[in-house]
Amino acid sequence: MQVIVRENNVDQALRVLKKKMQREGVFREMKRRRSYEKPSEKKTREKSDAIRRARKLARKQAIREGLIVVPPKRERVVSKRMQTLPATTAQPTNEV
Structure with a gap:
């Protein structure tokens, strides 16, 4: 890398x-x-990973074939730091 x-x-x-x-x-x-991961734990983890991959592939295939509707994308949450505030113009005051 x-x-x-x-x-x-x-x-x-x-x-x-x-x-x-x-x-x-x-x-x-x-x-x-x-x-250390026991062999039995490794086996169950790999099995669940394989099931997860198969479900994901099946879901993508069904979306491609039009059998299910594409879920709407979630909007990104913008942190407060990233939000821009509206520009304000400060007028000078001539008060005495």
Whole structure:
């Protein structure tokens, strides 16, 4: 995995790296390997993962064939910091 640092912007490069690692499933794998997993637990986890993947594929196939309606996308929640306030023009007052 490779991330290019542009203009000494290490913070942005770290964010990009974390996003790539998240997509690849590195954090999930690290969490899973943190402790020993019994063979029976591994078997049940893999089985449930396979069922989840099969359901997802079946749902996508049904959507493509028009058997079920595409669920509406949720709106992104914008944090208060990201919201822009309306621009106000301050009028100078000439009070004495």
